[in-house]
Amino acid sequence: MPLLDVKALSAGYGDLVAISEISFSVEKGELLALIGANGAGKSTLLKTIVGSMSSTSGSIIFKGKEITSEPDYKRVKDGISLVPEGRRLFPSLTVEENLLVGAATDRRGPWNLQAIFKLLPIVEKLKDRNAARLSGGEQQAVAIARSLMSNPDLILLDEISLGLAPVVVEQIYAALPDIRKEGLSIILVEQDLKRTLKVADKISCLLEGHLVLQGKPSEFSHKQITDAYFGHSLPSFSDSVMGVK
Amino acid sequence: MILLNSISQGILLGGLFALSAVGLSLAFGVLRIVNLAHGDLMTLGGYLAFITIQHTGMSTWYTFLIVVPAMGIIGYFIQRILLQRALRMGELAPLMVTFGISIIIPNSLVQLFTNNTQQLPVGALATSSIQVNNQISIGTFPLITLGISIVLIVALQQYLSRTKMGRYMRAAADDSEVLRLMGVDHRKVYGIAMGIAFATLAMAGILFGMRQGGVTPYDGSLTVLFAFETVIIGGLGSLWGTLLGGIVLGIAQTVAGQFSPELPLLAGHLVFLGVLAFRPSGLLGKPVLR
Numbered sequence: 001m002p003l004l005d006v007k008a009l010s011a012g013y014g015d016l017v018a019i020s021e022i023s024f025s026v027e028k029g030e031l032l033a034l035i036g037a038n039g040a041g042k043s044t045l046l047k048t049i050v051g052s053m054s055s056t057s058g059s060i061i062f063k064g065k066e067i068t069s070e071p072d073y074k075r076v077k078d079g080i081s082l083v084p085e086g087r088r089l090f091p092s093l094t095v096e097e098n099l100l101v102g103a104a105t106d107r108r109g110p111w112n113l114q115a116i117f118k119l120l121p122i123v124e125k126l127k128d129r130n131a132a133r134l135s136g137g138e139q140q141a142v143a144i145a146r147s148l149m150s151n152p153d154l155i156l157l158d159e160i161s162l163g164l165a166p167v168v169v170e171q172i173y174a175a176l177p178d179i180r181k182e183g184l185s186i187i188l189v190e191q192d193l194k195r196t197l198k199v200a201d202k203i204s205c206l207l208e209g210h211l212v213l214q215g216k217p218s219e220f221s222h223k224q225i226t227d228a229y230f231g232h233s234l235p236s237f238s239d240s241v242m243g244v245k
Numbered sequence: 246m247i248l249l250n251s252i253s254q255g256i257l258l259g260g261l262f263a264l265s266a267v268g269l270s271l272a273f274g275v276l277r278i279v280n281l282a283h284g285d286l287m288t289l290g291g292y293l294a295f296i297t298i299q300h301t302g303m304s305t306w307y308t309f310l311i312v313v314p315a316m317g318i319i320g321y322f323i324q325r326i327l328l329q330r331a332l333r334m335g336e337l338a339p340l341m342v343t344f345g346i347s348i349i350i351p352n353s354l355v356q357l358f359t360n361n362t363q364q365l366p367v368g369a370l371a372t373s374s375i376q377v378n379n380q381i382s383i384g385t386f387p388l389i390t391l392g393i394s395i396v397l398i399v400a401l402q403q404y405l406s407r408t409k410m411g412r413y414m415r416a417a418a419d420d421s422e423v424l425r426l427m428g429v430d431h432r433k434v435y436g437i438a439m440g441i442a443f444a445t446l447a448m449a450g451i452l453f454g455m456r457q458g459g460v461t462p463y464d465g466s467l468t469v470l471f472a473f474e475t476v477i478i479g480g481l482g483s484l485w486g487t488l489l490g491g492i493v494l495g496i497a498q499t500v501a502g503q504f505s506p507e508l509p510l511l512a513g514h515l516v517f518l519g520v521l522a523f524r525p526s527g528l529l530g531k532p533v534l535r
Contacts, residue, residue, distance in 0.1 A: 050426060076428030084426065090419040093412065100409075101416050105428035150428060 001064055003028045003185050004049070004080075004154055009058035011048045018044040019209045021058065026154065026202075031186040033196045033217075035229060036206035042189045043085055045206070046156045049187075050082040051075045063153070077105045079153035083160060087143040091132035095123060095142050098131050102149030109151025110182045116145045119178055137168030144172070144179075154185045161192060173199065193229065207231045246380040251499045253381060259495030260391030261456065263488040265449035265468055266475035267398060268442035274482045275418045275438040278328060278339045282346035283446060284469025289350050290316050290450030291460035295363040305365050305455055313447045320443025321436045328439070329432050347465065354462035362459035365451065390452050394491070397445060398484050405484075414438050474517040480530020489528055 002025035012018045019041040026032050034042045047053040049060060051072035059068045062078055070078070089098050099113060117124035123145050126138060134142065140160055147155055161169040169192075176199060180186065190196045197203065197217045205213035205228040213220065213228035226232075265287060272280045280286075293315065294308040323346075331338035373385045405411035413434045416424045421431040453468060454460040471494065479490025494513050501512030520527065 052422065052426065071425075071430075073425045073428050073430045076426065082426050084423060088420055088423045090416040090423070092415055092419050097412055097415075101412055101424070101427050101429070104409075104413070146427070 002026060003030075003063060004187075005061040006049070007059045007061070009045070009048060009055055009060065011044055011053055011055045017056075017209055019048065019206070022206075022211050023058075024204050024211065024214060026185050026187060028153070028185055029180070029183045030201045031180065031188060031199060033188045033190065033200035033203045034206060035190070035193060035196055035203055035225075037229060037231075039208075040206040041209040042206055043158055044209075046082060046158050046187065046189060050080055050156065052082075076150055076152075077107065079107065079151075080156070081147040081150045081152035081154070082156045083143050083147045083158060085158040085162065087136075087139040089131040089134070089139055089142055089146070091130070093131055094127065095129055095131055095134070096127040098142055098146050099123075099127075099149050102146035105150050107151040111148045111151050113149075116148060119175060120145055137164050137171070140164060140168070140172060144175075148179065152184065154187065155179075156187045156189075158189045159191065160188075161190060161195075169195075193225070197225070205229060247503060248500065250381045251503050252496055253383060254387070255496030255499035256492050257384065257387035257391050257495070258499060259488075259492030260387070260394040261449065261452055261491070262471050262475045262494050263479075263491030264390065264394040264397060265446065265453065266472040266479075266487050266491060267394075267401065267484065268444075268446040268449070269472045270476045270479075270481065270484065270487050271401070271438060271445070272442045273476070275414045276324075276328075276332075276435050277336075277418075278332070278343070278439075280442070281340065281343040281469065282350065282465075283343075283472055284465030284467065285347045285350040286316070286443065286465070287446050287450030287453060287468050287472075288354065288460055288462065288465040290447030291365060291454035291464070292354055292358065292363065293447070294365055294451045294454065295358075295460060298365070304368060305451065306368075309448060309451060312451060313444045316447035317440040317444035321440035323443075324436045324439035325432065329435065347469075351462040351465060358462065360462060362457075362461050364459045365454040367455045386456070390456070393448070393452070395488065397448070398488050401441070401445075402484050410434070410437060471513070474513060477527060478517055478520045480527025483527070483529045486527055486529030493528070 004026040006025065007023050009022045010017060010020050022045060024032070034045065036042050044053060048055050051070060055068060059066060061067070062080060065078070067075055067078060090101065093101065099116060120141050122138065123141055126134060126142070131139070131142065144160065160172060173195065188196065188200065200217055202215065203213070203217050204211055205225065207228065208231070213225065269280060269283045272278050290312055293312045294305060297303065297308040297311050298305060327342055328339050331342045367386055370386045370389070374382045375385065375388070376382045405414060413424065413429050417431045417434045424431050424434070453464070475490040475494050476487060477490070478493050479486030479488070493516060497512045497516040498509035501508035
């Protein structure tokens with residue numbers, strides 16, 4: 001049984017369909033990378049999985065339980081946590097307070113303040129600092145730490161390297177193996193294709209709200225992936241749009 | 246010496262203003278709701294105390310034990326049932342809801358109790374005072390009011406900065422959507438914050454009625470003004486600022502009262518306008534960043 005099973009999921013804003021009939025699954029401990037150009041529907045898909053957006057059809061099954069209509073704050077208790085795009089720390093709280101709010105669900109697991117400080121020493125150094133007074137990279141480290149505090153089974157990382165210096169991105173990715181050590185599953189959304197393909201167990205490529213490519217990164221040539229990314233000469237895409245199997 | 250006396254009276258009066266403004270400050274700070282019914286809810290608190298006295302014959306001081314928790318619970322449900330729905334419809338809707346409440350309360354009170362003053366006796370404390378020297382005397386009742394106000398502000402400050410729920414309140418004020426992503430239902434947090442706001446305004450309402458010798462249905466239109474002025478003078482989002490704002494407003498009113506009995510209200514408004522003009526973020530408020 002997969003940890004997360006998404007079946008024919010659709011969602012949109014008003015009349016606009018942002019994602020259409022998306023199906024995929026994530027196994028325990030697996031890292032799935034969602035790739036696709038801007039506006040392909042990656043963030044919408046993440047928001048629908050955590051419940052900040054409601055789906056129009058399809059279903060989401062997590063640990064064997066249907067959670068499609070469960071409110072967002074309950075899904076965190078089930079073990080799904082999102083690191084939102086743009087970090088979105090609580091600016092008037094200190095770093096430590098941000099982490100404590102992250103632990104609101106009281107879920108048991110490997111992560112607590114000590115474990116976080118050991119994984120990311122920079123966070124410990126900043127713990128009494130106001131979250132509004134952090135650099136972008138520091139904010140990102142704290143945002144990931146805050147999500148880990150809920151001891152999730154599945155963590156969704158939305159554009160974690162956006163607007164960060166390459167050296168900082170390097171540091172954050174260096175912490176990834178340690179984060180995954182405990183069998184945590186990850187869905188990663190990232191613009192940097194090269195980096196993504198290096199860490200992903202599985203990739204799913206979205207194009208204008210449709211899933212156009214899915215599988216192990218090694219199964220595809222670089223050209224196949226970039227074609228799917230930009231929508232060049234892709235018979236499977238027009239098939240799925242036309243509804244032809 | 247007369248000036249010193251009126252300043253000390255002003256400080257004492259300021260305690261009451263601060264107490265009445267704490268709830269307004271909290272509701273705006275955490276929920277971003279401007280509660281136009283704040284003053285009328287204070288009046289309602291005073292009337293609930295009056296009703297309790299009528300039915301039980303207890304002293305006004307004991308009515309706090311009943312009215313304050315009751316108003317807290319009312320606040321929680323008004324938030325959950327009325328204001329939370331309104332919040333979904335944009336910023337203006339909750340304002341309209343509180344405006345509606347501010348019309349319903351005094352009109353219902355007139356229907357039920359007429360326009361006459363309903364007594365809220367202070368008891369022996371009404372006339373007792375501490376004589377500092379032959380020109381300055383400090384009333385025991387206003388001193389108690391100031392004491393309650395300071396204790397409450399310290400307690401609330403500690404609650405917001407040290408407890409889990411206090412942390413959630415500050416987080417909800419920052420970003421309620423992300424708070425939900427941490428597994429906290431922000432509606433519950435809002436409800437509790439509004440409950441606390443209602444409990445504090447009930448306290449202020451009863452004390453205000455006791456100070457005036459009783460309550461009348463339309464008291465709220467004036468007390469809401471004092472509460473707003475206190476919050477603005479002190480600075481939004483700072484509870485210590487609220488205390489300072491109350492004291493500044495209190496001093497302005499009592500000192501002006503030395504010159505003419507018509508001046509206190511005008512002087513208070515002028516200080517308020519002066520702060521708005523020259524220091525819009527308030528005396529202790531942080532300059533607006535966003």
